[in-house]
Amino acid sequence: MSDGYPTKTVIGLEVHVQLKTQTKLFCGCSTEFGAEPNTQVCPVCLGLPGALPVMNEAAIDLSVKAGLAIDCSIPPMTKWDRKQYFYPDLPKGYQISQFDLPICADGFIEIDDPASPGQIRKLGIIRAHLEEDAGKSMHDEAAGKGDTKIDLNRCGTPLLEIVSQPDMRSSDEAKAYLNELKLRMTHLGISDCEMQEGSLRVDANVNLHIDVDGKNVATPIVEVKNMNSFRAVERAIQYEIDRQYDIWEETGKTIKDEAKTTRGWDDESGKTFLQREKEESADYRYFPDPDLLPIRLPRDRVESIRASLGEMPAQIRQRLQGQYGIKPYDADVIVNQGVAMITYFETAATKSDDGKRTSSFIQQDVMRLMNERSISIEDYPVAAESLGDLLGRVAKGELDNGRARDVLAHMIDKGVSVDDAIKDLGIESVDNNEIEDLCRELLAANPAVVQDYKDGKKQAVGSLIGQAKKKNANANPQVVRQTLIQLIEQE
Numbered sequence: 001m002s003d004g005y006p007t008k009t010v011i012g013l014e015v016h017v018q019l020k021t022q023t024k025l026f027c028g029c030s031t032e033f034g035a036e037p038n039t040q041v042c043p044v045c046l047g048l049p050g051a052l053p054v055m056n057e058a059a060i061d062l063s064v065k066a067g068l069a070i071d072c073s074i075p076p077m078t079k080w081d082r083k084q085y086f087y088p089d090l091p092k093g094y095q096i097s098q099f100d101l102p103i104c105a106d107g108f109i110e111i112d113d114p115a116s117p118g119q120i121r122k123l124g125i126i127r128a129h130l131e132e133d134a135g136k137s138m139h140d141e142a143a144g145k146g147d148t149k150i151d152l153n154r155c156g157t158p159l160l161e162i163v164s165q166p167d168m169r170s171s172d173e174a175k176a177y178l179n180e181l182k183l184r185m186t187h188l189g190i191s192d193c194e195m196q197e198g199s200l201r202v203d204a205n206v207n208l209h210i211d212v213d214g215k216n217v218a219t220p221i222v223e224v225k226n227m228n229s230f231r232a233v234e235r236a237i238q239y240e241i242d243r244q245y246d247i248w249e250e251t252g253k254t255i256k257d258e259a260k261t262t263r264g265w266d267d268e269s270g271k272t273f274l275q276r277e278k279e280e281s282a283d284y285r286y287f288p289d290p291d292l293l294p295i296r297l298p299r300d301r302v303e304s305i306r307a308s309l310g311e312m313p314a315q316i317r318q319r320l321q322g323q324y325g326i327k328p329y330d331a332d333v334i335v336n337q338g339v340a341m342i343t344y345f346e347t348a349a350t351k352s353d354d355g356k357r358t359s360s361f362i363q364q365d366v367m368r369l370m371n372e373r374s375i376s377i378e379d380y381p382v383a384a385e386s387l388g389d390l391l392g393r394v395a396k397g398e399l400d401n402g403r404a405r406d407v408l409a410h411m412i413d414k415g416v417s418v419d420d421a422i423k424d425l426g427i428e429s430v431d432n433n434e435i436e437d438l439c440r441e442l443l444a445a446n447p448a449v450v451q452d453y454k455d456g457k458k459q460a461v462g463s464l465i466g467q468a469k470k471k472n473a474n475a476n477p478q479v480v481r482q483t484l485i486q487l488i489e490q491e
Contacts, residue, residue: 014162070104160191
């Protein structure tokens with residue numbers, strides 16, 4: 001986008017979250033991912049004549065939990081509507097959804113403002129409604145074919161569509177919103193939010209408000225689809241911002257001149273492409289589903305679900321900072337890894353009595369191995385208690401960080417305890433008298449270093465620490481440094 005008129009970006013997101021139920025929304029077919037095509041279907045999800053839907057109560061409870069997690073109100077009653085449209089992977093010719101009485105409404109999510117770190121941005125949520133998923137079309141692009149195959153396993157899978165207010169003003173804000181939303185959904189076990197499996201899908205509505213000599217001019221709204229990662233969402237939004245401004249400069253077309261359109265995202269080319277004009281609600285010919293009764297949600301049931309939420313991610317971040325003395329960034333990294341990582345960190349930090357060092361080791365050493373081996377924290381080969389035991393010894397001065405990493409590597413390689421790893425590596429404790437004698441010897445042999453320190457070159461003692469390690473590999477560098485300084489300053 002060229003430097004021109006002052007411009008405000010307006011972004012709203014529609015996020016489809018697949019609920020973590022064992023069976024579909026209106027039948028008993030499995031929702032397990034990866035089955036052979038068209039093997040998890042029945043007369044209900046195939047839309048066969050005479051088949052009637054039966055409500056999945058677990059989906060209702062998970063939807064209420066999700067709504068409470070994003071500060072929505074839960075109305076006393078919700079109902080089902082038929083959304084009419086034709087598509088090859090929608091056997092019934094309509095989708096069971098919710099129109100005017102969604103299960104959740106009027107919520108918000110707070111994010112750390114990417115443009116002003118430390119400042120909170122409150123992003124509104126219009127509604128969250130429950131609906132069934134359609135099937136999946138698979139296009140064969142081979143030369144001379146152009147066939148399309150349909151897999152209906154996904155038909156009837158429960159989706160919660162969360163629709164934000166158009167409150168986001170940048171692609172960075174949109175990404176922060178998605179990260180926080182995903183974190184809450186996974187933290188509470190509402191969804192696994194695996195984008196590559198289709199259990200989290202994002203559509204972005206984007207347009208610009210341009211200030212032309214004090215008059216607000218809005219570009220036509222574009223809905224962008226086909227984004228398979230948060231990075232793709234970020235790139236697609238930024239591309240649309242630039243494209244829409246350039247088109248407005250060329251044509252002068254505004255929201256009054258052109259209907260809302262849907263564009264796909266091509267990740268390889270980094271561009272959006274036109275798909276179709278966007279349908280409005282009237283085009284879908286919504287009407288109440290005659291086969292499903294409205295649902296009443298008793299207050300005691302809603303409050304029972306609210307009580308089950310426990311600590312939310314934002315609360316955990318604050319608590320970890322206060323309880324363990326770690327920085328906001330470190331707390332954010334740990335919480336974003338999920339419940340199992342939070343538990344691992346707290347167990348290790350409590351055992352070590354050194355939250356900062358524990359956080360550092362987890363981010364630098366534990367998570368590196370997890371990435372290298374593509375494993376979760378549940379599969380990490382060193383238990384949290386054992387890591388805490390090891391780091392507690394570092395905190396007491398029995399080991400330095402370097403030796404601790406040697407011990408940790410040996411524990412991982414051999415599957416042994418802290419004590420056995422220390423024994424195998426021949427690491428021995430060195431008492432204070434030995435350290436002091438070693439430091440006196442080094443100072444006597446290096447009078448120039450002593451003089452440099454006295455002249456204000458405090459870093460001069462660093463050259464003696466390497467010599468100390470050569471003479472005694474078990475000497476703790478930190479203790480050696482402190483002892484050297486004490487002896488010099490006592491002269």
